Amino acid sequence: MNKLQTDLLIIGGGPGGLLAGTTTARRWPGKRITLIRPEKKALIPCGIPYIFGTLGGIEEDLLPGQDQLRAAGIEVRIGWVVSVDREHREAVLDDGTLITWERLVIATGAEPFVPPIPGRELEGVFTIHKDYSYQDHLFREVMPGVKRLAVIGGGFIGVEFAEEIRKRGIEVDIIEMMPHLLIKAFDEDICSRVEEYLQAKGIRIHTSSEVEAIEAGAEGHVNAVRLKGNKKIPADAVLIAIGVRPNIELARTMGLTMSQHGAIMVDAFQRTQDDPTIFAVGDCAQKQDFFTRREGGVLLASQAAAEGRIAGMNLYGLQLLRHNVGDIAVYAGAVGELAFGAAGMTAAAARRADFSIVIGEADCLDHYPAAMPDTVPVHCRLIFARESLQLLGGQILGGPTTGELANAIGFLIQTRATAADIASFQTGMHPRLTAASHPITEAAWSALSVEEIQ
Amino acid sequence: MNKLQTDLLIIGGGPGGLLAGTTTARRWPGKRITLIRPEKKALIPCGIPYIFGTLGGIEEDLLPGQDQLRAAGIEVRIGWVVSVDREHREAVLDDGTLITWERLVIATGAEPFVPPIPGRELEGVFTIHKDYSYQDHLFREVMPGVKRLAVIGGGFIGVEFAEEIRKRGIEVDIIEMMPHLLIKAFDEDICSRVEEYLQAKGIRIHTSSEVEAIEAGAEGHVNAVRLKGNKKIPADAVLIAIGVRPNIELARTMGLTMSQHGAIMVDAFQRTQDDPTIFAVGDCAQKQDFFTRREGGVLLASQAAAEGRIAGMNLYGLQLLRHNVGDIAVYAGAVGELAFGAAGMTAAAARRADFSIVIGEADCLDHYPAAMPDTVPVHCRLIFARESLQLLGGQILGGPTTGELANAIGFLIQTRATAADIASFQTGMHPRLTAASHPITEAAWSALSVEEIQ
Numbered sequence: 085m086n087k088l089q090t091d092l093l094i095i096g097g098g099p100g101g102l103l104a105g106t107t108t109a110r111r112w113p114g115k116r117i118t119l120i121r122p123e124k125k126a127l128i129p130c131g132i133p134y135i136f137g138t139l140g141g142i143e144e145d146l147l148p149g150q151d152q153l154r155a156a157g158i159e160v161r162i163g164w165v166v167s168v169d170r171e172h173r174e175a176v177l178d179d180g181t182l183i184t185w186e187r188l189v190i191a192t193g194a195e196p197f198v199p200p201i202p203g204r205e206l207e208g209v210f211t212i213h214k215d216y217s218y219q220d221h222l223f224r225e226v227m228p229g230v231k232r233l234a235v236i237g238g239g240f241i242g243v244e245f246a247e248e249i250r251k252r253g254i255e256v257d258i259i260e261m262m263p264h265l266l267i268k269a270f271d272e273d274i275c276s277r278v279e280e281y282l283q284a285k286g287i288r289i290h291t292s293s294e295v296e297a298i299e300a301g302a303e304g305h306v307n308a309v310r311l312k313g314n315k316k317i318p319a320d321a322v323l324i325a326i327g328v329r330p331n332i333e334l335a336r337t338m339g340l341t342m343s344q345h346g347a348i349m350v351d352a353f354q355r356t357q358d359d360p361t362i363f364a365v366g367d368c369a370q371k372q373d374f375f376t377r378r379e380g381g382v383l384l385a386s387q388a389a390a391e392g393r394i395a396g397m398n399l400y401g402l403q404l405l406r407h408n409v410g411d412i413a414v415y416a417g418a419v420g421e422l423a424f425g426a427a428g429m430t431a432a433a434a435r436r437a438d439f440s441i442v443i444g445e446a447d448c449l450d451h452y453p454a455a456m457p458d459t460v461p462v463h464c465r466l467i468f469a470r471e472s473l474q475l476l477g478g479q480i481l482g483g484p485t486t487g488e489l490a491n492a493i494g495f496l497i498q499t500r501a502t503a504a505d506i507a508s509f510q511t512g513m514h515p516r517l518t519a520a521s522h523p524i525t526e527a528a529w530s531a532l533s534v535e536e537i538q
Numbered sequence: 539m540n541k542l543q544t545d546l547l548i549i550g551g552g553p554g555g556l557l558a559g560t561t562t563a564r565r566w567p568g569k570r571i572t573l574i575r576p577e578k579k580a581l582i583p584c585g586i587p588y589i590f591g592t593l594g595g596i597e598e599d600l601l602p603g604q605d606q607l608r609a610a611g612i613e614v615r616i617g618w619v620v621s622v623d624r625e626h627r628e629a630v631l632d633d634g635t636l637i638t639w640e641r642l643v644i645a646t647g648a649e650p651f652v653p654p655i656p657g658r659e660l661e662g663v664f665t666i667h668k669d670y671s672y673q674d675h676l677f678r679e680v681m682p683g684v685k686r687l688a689v690i691g692g693g694f695i696g697v698e699f700a701e702e703i704r705k706r707g708i709e710v711d712i713i714e715m716m717p718h719l720l721i722k723a724f725d726e727d728i729c730s731r732v733e734e735y736l737q738a739k740g741i742r743i744h745t746s747s748e749v750e751a752i753e754a755g756a757e758g759h760v761n762a763v764r765l766k767g768n769k770k771i772p773a774d775a776v777l778i779a780i781g782v783r784p785n786i787e788l789a790r791t792m793g794l795t796m797s798q799h800g801a802i803m804v805d806a807f808q809r810t811q812d813d814p815t816i817f818a819v820g821d822c823a824q825k826q827d828f829f830t831r832r833e834g835g836v837l838l839a840s841q842a843a844a845e846g847r848i849a850g851m852n853l854y855g856l857q858l859l860r861h862n863v864g865d866i867a868v869y870a871g872a873v874g875e876l877a878f879g880a881a882g883m884t885a886a887a888a889r890r891a892d893f894s895i896v897i898g899e900a901d902c903l904d905h906y907p908a909a910m911p912d913t914v915p916v917h918c919r920l921i922f923a924r925e926s927l928q929l930l931g932g933q934i935l936g937g938p939t940t941g942e943l944a945n946a947i948g949f950l951i952q953t954r955a956t957a958a959d960i961a962s963f964q965t966g967m968h969p970r971l972t973a974a975s976h977p978i979t980e981a982a983w984s985a986l987s988v989e990e991i992q
Binding site: 128139384386404414417425427484485491494498503508514515517520522529 | 564565582584585588592593838839840841843844847848858859860861862863865866867868869870871872877879881906907909910911938939940941942943944945946948949950952953955957958959960961962963964965966967968969970971972974975976978979983986987
């Protein structure tokens with residue numbers, strides 16, 4: 085039996101595992117770090133839709149972290165852990181290697197969730213995988229023959245995948261159970277704007293639509309998606325992009341405590357409930373809402389990366405230099421020239437959490453005067469708690485600055501800024517780079533004006 | 539004698555006066571508002587360089603506020619105030635009209651500063667004026683005949699004007715007294731990058747250069763700028779863009795208390811030292827540094843607009859919903875595809891203020907993977923106070939998101955975030971909209987790593 089001794093063993097090679105490794109290398113120099121992952125080549129998940137349109141193939145640099153891992157002196161092993169002995173700090177790999185460790189980071193990520201729809205096993209039904217060979221096969225062998233694609237799930241990945249595929253001239257239908265696409269991240273009017281954009285590009289949208297079955301033709305290959313109410317959508321390929329579920333099989337066999345939603349329970353430093361030398365990060369780790377501390381939050385690569393850094397920072401002792409402040413979910417997306425970004429709670433989510441809210445809104449242009457080249461409208465909506473006027477969330481619909489505006493809203497949520505703070509803050513302006521009045525301070529001001537202050 | 543009674547009299551039609559008016563109309567409905575300004579048509583100051591290149595002329599919507607003023611029901615009078623009787627709350631206009639008011643906002647702005655250089659009165663020597671007719675004359679009648687322009691002053695306006703003019707094929711020299719262009723806003727390496735870009739476009743840069751005289755040819759028209767050391771720069775037009783000085787003539791005749799630097803002394807609500815019913819906003823009003831509370835700060839349209847809003851909000855009573863938190867100077871600029879933005883103190887300014895500092899830096903791309911279209915590098919530098927690790931300032935060199943990244947740094951300064959806060963904050967990421975790792979959190983993390991934490 086091969087034996088290997090390491091200081092830090094990381095199980096999983098996604099953003100959480102990668103950043104746990106590189107952060108440890110920097111923060112605790114001299115430690116031996118070993119990373120185990122099943123994929124020979126792994127992809128950046130949020131880059132996957134662009135393989136099929138914008139990028140026209142899998143670029144070498146969609147395979148992240150190779151250079152960082154090498155530079156940090158991290159040993160990478162392709163394989164998987166078959167068993168773990170927590171007491172003796174030992175793991176056995178699929179090739180029989182026995183690894184002993186000082187610290188363990190579990191970063192086993194998530195698996196695409198495929199509900200038990202009849203026909204889901206048919207030829208021509210796919211999910212989004214981070215594995216290079218799966219996506220490469222999809223790009224090189226499947227897509228060139230596809231004439232009509234049905235996307236089940238109208239979240240970020242579904243919407244962006246649909247738009248990129250549509251660029252190749254393929255007919256696309258999006259099927260969503262909720263009344264709107266993207267409704268977890270945005271309030272209705274913004275969802276409607278994205279829907280209108282997609283429809284104008286020729287994408288058919290079916291909301292409030294439940295899939296009953298995926299159906300096959302005579303030759304056994306998928307040929308339609310059947311919805312409740314007996315509506316049939318013809319399709320020669322189906323992409324299921326409903327979401328992901330934490331991959332916790334290994335953690336379960338280790339006897340680690342799981343959260344109510346089936347993720348590994350962790351504290352503010354990503355340490356498991358059960359053992360301060362075992363950390364969990366990313367999609368497999370429990371998420372806690374920033375405001376309510378209740379379990380919840382979306383699974384995002386950016387969040388996994390942040391958690392990987394927190395684990396690395398605190399691996400051999402806590403300093404409160406980096407900790408998990410709670411999940412606020414900052415994200416952005418784009419279809420064509422229309423970008424959309426969000427941070428924190430939507431109005432609907434805030435009301436569900438039992439907040440009374442005040443909404444502030446602002447509309448402007450992203451450059452000024454309007455005659456400046458490439459000027460597009462920006463819409464900003466901010467959601468505040470009614471009494472404290474603390475910022476709960478915000479949404480942006482706009483152009484190339486949308487992602488950073490969403491990040492700025494995220495920063496303001498995490499510093500617990502109020503509408504009065506934000507309205508008082510100075511911002512810079514420049515004809516080519518910003519609006520004439522900042523959409524975030526304007527929206528905060530609009531929230532203050534909504535209040536009847538005497 | 540014509541008599542006019544108003545509730546709010548605003549003297550000056552720049553961003554400060556405009557926003558004081560529109561904010562009052564919204565916050566205190568029913569008040570009569572009168573705004574006096576000398577310019578029949580006034581320009582957005584930071585848009586002026588673009589008249590000469592990108593925009594190819596003066597666009598109607600470079601004349602700001604006409605619609606907002608009308609929509610807010612504000613009466614605009616073209617003219618100026620010749621005398622003020624503070625005791626009786628009366629002002630006399632140049633046409634003899636007597637106006638009485640309840641509240642007064644002084645927003646008389648600033649004048650271009652032209653040092654006593656011999657030859658400054660020659661034909662062919664210009665400054666930057668907000669007056670439409672002056673710029674229109676410059677654009678229509680002067681520039682078409684110019685073959686070689688010398689710009690005196692290498693700040694934002696000088697640099698952007700030079701680049702826009704260069705686009706028209708005109709030879710351009712920039713003359714700057716300091717060792718670098720833009721050195722008040724950026725540390726040296728970023729200034730150097732901008733200088734290299736301008737030089738690559740064929741613009742000649744003369745730093746550490748003092749102007750001794752502007753010289754005329756035989757026909758009396760300017761034909762050169764003479765520097766100390768007897769270097770001569772041929773030029774058939776000279777633009778003086780050294781900066782501006784508060785326009786406080788009227789305030790002085792009113793007997794208002796002036797600050798040490800010659801601006802109208804105001805409190806956190808823009809009220810003058812002398813009378814809580816008289817407010818001053820914008821370039822004519824005193825600025826106070828956010829960190830040290832010492833007098834200082836740059837004169838910016840965005841700051842004037844913010845102060846106008848603060849005055850309007852607090853005109854008939856304080857609520858602490860909006861106040862002046864102190865000046866941090868957030869700004870951005872761009873030459874060609876290279877954008878640069880800054881907020882707060884440079885490293886040099888922080889050291890001059892007697893801070894011990896830690897600098898964190900990050901380099902990344904503004905999209906990922908690198909093969910995504912229009913991807914450009916982003917450099918982020920953050921300056922922290924050494925012991926508290928509170929954010930003092932930051933600088934960005936990058937692409938279209940530069941302005942909003944500078945604004946995000948501004949927000950973080952104003953919420954008094956520390957490097958540990960920022961490194962812990964979640965950010966979103968998207969291949970088309972952001973970097974793979976956020977430059978601001980990365981730079982904060984780099985500052986933490988610089989510290990020897992045991």
